[in-house]
Amino acid sequence: MKKYTYxxxxxxxxxxxxxxxxxxxxxxxxxxxxxxxVGSLKMDAFIKDFPERFFQVGIAEAxxxxxxxxxxxxxxxxxTGTFANFSTGRVYDQIRQSIAYSGKNVKICASHAGxxxxxxxxxxxxxxxxxxxxxxxxxxxxxxxxxxxxxxxTLAIMEHEGPVYLRFGRPVIPVFTPEDQKFEIGKAxxxxxxxxxxxxxxxxxxxxxxxxxxxxxxxxxxxxxxNIHTIxxxxxxxxxxxxxxTGCIVTCExxxxxxxxGESVARFLTSTYLAPQEFVAxxxxxxxxxxxxxxxxxxxLDPSDIVAAAQKAMARKSK
Amino acid sequence: MKHTIxxxxxxxSQVRRDILRMVHAVQSGHPGASLGCADFFTALxxxxxxxxxxxxxxxxxxxxxxxxxxxxxxxxYSVLARSGYFNVSELSTxxxxxxxxxxxxxxxxxxxxxxxxxxxxxQGLSVAIGAALAKKxxxxxxxxxxxxxxGELQEGQNWExxxxxxxxxxxxxxxxxxYNGQQIDGPTEKVxxxxxxxxxxxxxxxxxxxxxxxxxxxxxxxxxxxxSLTGKGKPILNLMSTQMGYGVDFMVGTHKWHGSAPSxxxxxxxxxxxxxxxxxx
Numbered sequence: 001m002k003k004y005t006y007x008x009x010x011x012x013x014x015x016x017x018x019x020x021x022x023x024x025x026x027x028x029x030x031x032x033x034x035x036x037x038v039g040s041l042k043m044d045a046f047i048k049d050f051p052e053r054f055f056q057v058g059i060a061e062a063x064x065x066x067x068x069x070x071x072x073x074x075x076x077x078x079x080t081g082t083f084a085n086f087s088t089g090r091v092y093d094q095i096r097q098s099i100a101y102s103g104k105n106v107k108i109c110a111s112h113a114g115x116x117x118x119x120x121x122x123x124x125x126x127x128x129x130x131x132x133x134x135x136x137x138x139x140x141x142x143x144x145x146x147x148x149x150x151x152x153x154t155l156a157i158m159e160h161e162g163p164v165y166l167r168f169g170r171p172v173i174p175v176f177t178p179e180d181q182k183f184e185i186g187k188a189x190x191x192x193x194x195x196x197x198x199x200x201x202x203x204x205x206x207x208x209x210x211x212x213x214x215x216x217x218x219x220x221x222x223x224x225x226x227n228i229h230t231i232x233x234x235x236x237x238x239x240x241x242x243x244x245x246t247g248c249i250v251t252c253e254x255x256x257x258x259x260x261x262g263e264s265v266a267r268f269l270t271s272t273y274l275a276p277q278e279f280v281a282x283x284x285x286x287x288x289x290x291x292x293x294x295x296x297x298x299x300x301l302d303p304s305d306i307v308a309a310a311q312k313a314m315a316r317k318s319k
Numbered sequence: 320m321k322h323t324i325x326x327x328x329x330x331x332s333q334v335r336r337d338i339l340r341m342v343h344a345v346q347s348g349h350p351g352a353s354l355g356c357a358d359f360f361t362a363l364x365x366x367x368x369x370x371x372x373x374x375x376x377x378x379x380x381x382x383x384x385x386x387x388x389x390x391x392x393x394x395x396y397s398v399l400a401r402s403g404y405f406n407v408s409e410l411s412t413x414x415x416x417x418x419x420x421x422x423x424x425x426x427x428x429x430x431x432x433x434x435x436x437x438x439x440x441x442q443g444l445s446v447a448i449g450a451a452l453a454k455k456x457x458x459x460x461x462x463x464x465x466x467x468x469x470g471e472l473q474e475g476q477n478w479e480x481x482x483x484x485x486x487x488x489x490x491x492x493x494x495x496x497x498y499n500g501q502q503i504d505g506p507t508e509k510v511x512x513x514x515x516x517x518x519x520x521x522x523x524x525x526x527x528x529x530x531x532x533x534x535x536x537x538x539x540x541x542x543x544x545x546x547s548l549t550g551k552g553k554p555i556l557n558l559m560s561t562q563m564g565y566g567v568d569f570m571v572g573t574h575k576w577h578g579s580a581p582s583x584x585x586x587x588x589x590x591x592x593x594x595x596x597x598x599x600x
Contacts, residue, residue: 029458055487063445063479070385070449073434074457075377076450093439094476098446102426102436303593 001217002192004210006176008147009206011203012168015147017042017153020079020109024050027077027217031126033068035061040170041081041111065094066108072104077158080106084113085126085169089135099163100136107157108133109166110252113143115282115299116171116204116292125287130260133165134232140185141232143167143253143261145206147175149229152183156282160185167203168256169290174207188235194224197310198242201252202228202261205280209252212306222236231261236268243269248276248313250255252306254296257281276307276316320539322365327535329596330401331361335566336593337397338599341413343586344574348414348422351576353394355499355533355561359466367546369461372403381463381558383450385435387443388497389423390466390578396420399432400600407600441474443467444494448484451492460547465494466556473511478523484554485524493545494520494525495557497532517558525556531562545582552567567592 002068007095017301021028031053032046038056047054058241059066064268065167068078075106080087089111099106110129117125134141140162144150150168157164177189191206201209206227213223224242249269251262269275282299296302322330334357342348364370369381375381376519386395393413400407405419411416419430423438435446447465454461467477496516504510520527526548530541538559545555563577564570567589570581581589 015474038459052456058479060479060483062442062476063448063483066442066445066451066476066480067452069435070446070451071453073377073383073446073450074379074453074459076453076456092446094442097436097439098442104435174570 004176009172010195011152011172012147013040013170015144015150016109016154016166016168017045017112019151021049023047023155023158024053026250026251029075029077030079030158031055031071031076031245032079032081033057033239034066035059035064035086036081040083041109043081060255061091062094065091066098069098069102069104069283072106078106079109079117081109081111083216084110084129087276088129088165089126092132096136100139103138105161107164107166111168112170113167114169114204115287115295115301116169116254116265118170118292118295119289121289122286124243127256127282127287128259129167130231130253130255130261137299138162139232140164140230142185142230143203144229145203145227145289146173146177147179148177148179149183152181153229156183156185167308169204171204173204176207186233186235187193187229188238189227189229191225191227192223194222194246196222196246197245197314198224198249199252199306199310200226200228200239200249200261200265202231205213205252208301208303209306211303212310215303215307216310221310221314228261231264232290234264234268239265239268240273243275244274244304250278250280250306250313252280254301255285258284276313278313280306280309320366324535327361329594330365331357331535333456333597334394334397334401334588334593336595337410338393339581339586339589340599341393341396342580344411345414346580348393348577348580349370349390350393350580351501351552351563351570352388352497352499353391354567354570355563356391356394356423356497357566359495359538359559359561360394363403363464364398364487364534366539368464372431372566374404376434379457380435380461383434383463385443385447385450385463385465386424386437387465387526387590388435388440388471392420392422392424395424401597404432405430409501410600440468440471441476444477444480447492447494448480448489451489454491462546463492465492467494467496469496469498469500469513470507472496481520481523481525488552489554490550490552491550493542493555493557495559497561498558499561499563501563501577503574503577505574512567514561515565518560521557524553526553527556527558529558530560532559533565
């Protein structure tokens, strides 16, 4: 198992804030909008340096999505910022008609996704957003795994023409990917090569998959771990190549098992290469109030849950 | 003026014929408010807008128009074709398979003149404000026009947008309301009362003017006046009274023709009331 270490722990939303600030420096067409959550989205540096390119829309997310769509007419590249719940479920039809169907170059940037939002509870912990967004034709869906990757992804989506959903979160987690990485949309990142089981993970679950890989190694299991930061378009080639080698797969996501990464992988594999698949995901449930760590344990998203799923998937391989 | 009032009225007459024939041909679509807005669209595209029919999506340094109540696509398609965005013969493809003239306007099929999809109501004003902000960033002095239905004012997103524009001094936008008092299920006052719209818009901080949207001379005057009010720190709202179905005696002033097509006999009757001026498509 390749050794991963970290010296720093940061939140992925701060990676977004840093990426947005850098994007603003690199391209004067970049504009940003926020629905009364500037501090939570870490947009302060952008606002300080580019006040004329920032729009505070107040608590009015539907209007924000429409204004963002309008700003693209004239060549602006709008980044909207609010919590994941208010970035998707609350404004689904606005995104569908004014952004996705209209083919507008809007970057929907969503913080506080998943259970790790913590104490605010289920009203704010959306676990359905990946599904909602990936169903929209032409929408790119990205869920990076740490600060550095989120910053790199923010810069990459600026260069990409078309609507993007960028999902990140609130908790501080290890920074273990390279600082100067090049982020390629739709290209999986090989975390660890192995032969016994494929573990694909997205977002906060990638570090947990690495921890699980270390545990599996102690059990004599050689796990291949792949970071799928882009859920749509899915890197089917990387998944197929790995599963042909290992013969089974575990998908890991901080999202409902319905509509997430796991379903995308299953849809692809059922029509190409049948292999046992286990899902580490929230089991069709809303979240609740507690600390992020308590919630990840209760909803079975811990490294130990990934280990158990890997063993189960391996046991189902035909002898 | 590029055209006389009488010339513009003749164009509007042809537009009304186009609307009726398009909707009749596929036995679907929304003739009522399309007829009611034929004069407004004609004035806008043939006289008021500084626009380029060689369509460019970004529309820099030209006036832009956004239609929020997308179901009145027939009137928009007719006026776009008649003002040179595409050939009038394409009007015969309205609502048919593989057409660029979808039931509700979209950018998806690349129809020149359309910059955003609309149909799901209440979204157009936000988009128009976004386009107006882009013009401000660029120092582009041209204007953004929008048309909203009165029924769709029941959608909450409009009021988010009505709040945003005055606060942010978006004074390069002229939003008109098609104030015909009708919606699918009946008169707006019965379905969900709009109460005193002028007072509401003024309370939100808009500069409100009122006009008759079925009087060509008054439409031109009010839009010219609206233009003179731009750049003064407030967005402009044109509360424009129209009659649904205007121009056809049996369609006028009722919600019954909101979304129904005329029969063969009804079409013949209606066309008998409206002069063919530029030649049917």
